Amino acid sequence: MTFANVGTLGTESGRRDELVAILTQRSDRLAEAGCLLYEVGVSDDQPDTVFVMELWESADAHRASLALPEVQASIASARPLLSGEFGGFRFDVAGSPLRD
Numbered sequence: 001m002t003f004a005n006v007g008t009l010g011t012e013s014g015r016r017d018e019l020v021a022i023l024t025q026r027s028d029r030l031a032e033a034g035c036l037l038y039e040v041g042v043s044d045d046q047p048d049t050v051f052v053m054e055l056w057e058s059a060d061a062h063r064a065s066l067a068l069p070e071v072q073a074s075i076a077s078a079r080p081l082l083s084g085e086f087g088g089f090r091f092d093v094a095g096s097p098l099r100d
Contacts, residue, residue, distance in 0.1 A: 001058065001092045001093065002036065002055055002056065002057065002058075002092070002093040003055070003056045003057070003058050003059040003061070003062055003090070003091075003092055003093070004053075004054065004055055004056075004090065004091050004092075004093055005052075005053075005054040005056070005062060005088070005090045006051075006052070006053050006054070006088050006089055006090075007051075007052050007086060007087060007088025007089070008046075008049050008050065008051055008052075008085075008086065008087040008088055009049070009050045009052065009078075009082060009085075009086060010048060010049055010082065010083040010084065010085025010086065011048045011049070011050060011081050011082060011083055012048070012080075012081055012082070012083050013048055014048075015048075015081040016042060016047060016048055016049070016050055018081050019050050019078055019081045019082070020040055020042060020050055022074055022077050022078050022081075023040045023050065023052065023074070023078070024040050025074070027070055029068055029070050029071075030065065030071075033061060033064060033065040033068060034056050034057035034058065034061030034062070034064075034065070035054065035055070035056055035057075035061070035062075035065065036055040036056060036057065037053065037054065037055035038052070038053075038054050038055075039052070039053045039054075040052055041053075048083065049085075052088075055093070059090075059092070
């Protein structure tokens, strides 16, 4: 069953674009690990927040991806930019009107 992880990452003031640059670095390994979608967004209404939408083949695939060296490196690079404010939710996708 497809697994969704949708969240917000608060950044230190003025560091949002640095975090976006880290999160949007090309990574073919994510697709190989079972990532179906990884989108990073921003909103002028929340200048110190980054929005992330992820779809994975399964919750297990998502969990396993966190051990990848590339993902660990991204986390280490991102950590100093974060304010500690996080939000979001995770769920198993029940269906979509865009596919069978």
